[in-house]
Amino acid sequence: MVKERNVIPIVLGSSYKNIGIQSLMDAVILYLPSPNDRSKLFSSFEDHFCGRAFKVKHDKRRGGPLTFVRLYNGTVKKGQKIFNITRRESDQIGRIYVAYADDFREVDTVENGNIAVLAGLKKTMSGDLLTTSQTAYDKAKKITSKNLNMSHTTADADNLFGISAKIPEPVFFCSIEPPSTASQQALDQALIELQREDPSLRVTYNLETGQTVLAGMGELHLEIIRDRILKEYKIDADLGPLQIAYRETPLVKVEDSLRVDTKIGNVKNSVLVRLSIIPVEDTVISHENILKFDKLPDNASNIASIFPKHMQAIRQGIDVGLNQGPKIGCQIINVHVMLHWLEVGRGTSETIISSTVTQLIRKLLTEAGTCILEPVMSLEVVCPSEHFSAILADLSRRRTSINNITHRGKNKVLDHLLMCITLFS
Structure with a gap:
């Protein structure tokens, strides 16, 4: 009846005073459905392990990060190699624990429908989906597409499995300084660990000011981070004045080209690139969809011949170019960048290509003009x-x-x- 939402269990208590906690835990077991009774989506992984990391906790006594994983399918084993679907990287499990409040009991395996605490994962963050291998995920995508009678595309499968879920961009930011130079390394390590536990926290280093900058979802969020640094890492860090993350967006469509000919050592570098920036109103554009390609026959033929490493250099140049607007130096959003043409001389480095694209992007933004967006x-x-x-x-x-x-x-x-x-x- 609970599963059909005909009955809603209500348990009263106070975690602060330790009242009703045992009743709440008993109610979870008695009334709520087992994870195996819910969505059958992850059964497409068949015998392969599949689970989602929902929490990362750093524990020095147990050798570093502990990753809490909900097991949707299969069995996870001690020492097993896994594939991080979200980050497209492999990782390896060390020890496996089952958590009983603050007590962690080591086990060799954990089956689906349970929560496993995995030690040894070096690259996994909160929200990542894990499985045994890339092959297992590719097979699961095909089975899911067939079962749902839908055309098989990577985007469809990623959406279904929650791979393409994006964390909102930070709105507030401030500088953070250690109490002394001797504490800088410890503060840097603390911020690395906190970012892994909380993906909505962003940490950057401003080369112009030499400051470490924290960006988060709100004033309270950043204050909690500071308190955690003090309580968990014993570093009394200072936060600078809180600032708003303004954005800029271009006003009109502009198209232009740029040629760069330079000589580094005995190598001649030559690049000709033609781009246009296209403002898009009231639409959130994902990072992967910013770059568009000209489909006119001659231009499309030129674009089709671009080497993958050169295309990667173009994307990097666009990222840098859109990072600072011409008006107040804020990130550019709500924009498409269209590639019309690229010519690269023999021996030209990818760095020169990226630099040329960045220069052209900034030139186009200046020509188009930008307006400031306030959150x-x-x-x-x-x-x-x-x-x-x-x-x-x-x-x-x-x-x-x-x-x-x-x-x-x-x-x-x-x-x-x-x-x-x-x-x-």
């Missing part, structure tokens, strides 16, 4: 009617855009958009 938040405020005027006045000072005002019982409900920068504490 906003959808907010709902519920308040008694007698306080409505005061709250409305406060929101007006924060540049709010009111979408709707409704009643909920004796309260008024404000549905509006608010500039994120006005929410700083």
Whole structure:
């Protein structure tokens, strides 16, 4: 009945006071369906192991990161080699544990429907999907496509298995400094480990200022990271002023070409590239779909002859070029870059190709002009009617855009958009 949602179990308690925790755990076993009773999607892996990493915890006593994995199919074994579908990389399991609160009991195998704690994985992060090999995943994709009577494409399978799920771009960022130069290496290692546990945390190094920059989903998110660094790594790091992650977007379509002829040592490097930037309104474009190709017969023939290593250099050049806009140096979004033509001289390095593409992208952005985009938040405020005027006045000072005002019982409900920068504490 619970599975059909005819009955909803309710358990009351307090984790802080350790009341009702045992009842909650018993209720999970008694009332909730087994993982094996849910979606049969992962049965397409047949006898192969398949599971998703949902948590990474660093444990110095057990030699480093412990990866918590939900087993959807098959059996995972101690010392087994696995394939990380999300990152397209191989990894190897060391020891396997089963967690009982803070107690970890070592086992040799764990079967599907359970949670395994895997030690020794060096590349796996939270959210990654794991299996035994690339071959096992390719076979599972074909079986899934056949069972669902759909055309078999990589994108279809990746969407079904949750491979293509993207983490939202950070909205807030600030600098972080160690208390002393001697603590810099320890802070860097702490940030590496925290990024692995929390993929929504981004850490970059600003070459111009020499600062380490944290980017996260909100003010509270970054404060929690700082508290964890203090409590878990004993580093009293300082956070700089919180800033908003503005973005830029081009105003009009622009097309141009650039030729670079240079000599490095005794090697002559020559590149001719023609690109256009195309603004796209109100559409989130994934990183993989930014680059488009001209389909005119002559241009398409030229593009088809481009070597894979040169194409990779083009993509790298585009990434660098779109990283800083001409107006305030923010990342460029909502844009397609179309490749029309490429000529590369013999012996020309990939670095020269990337550099040429970057120069052309920045030239095109300057010609097109950009506008600044500011992040906003959808907010709902519920308040008694007698306080409505005061709250409305406060929101007006924060540049709010009111979408709707409704009643909920004796309260008024404000549905509006608010500039994120006005929410700083």
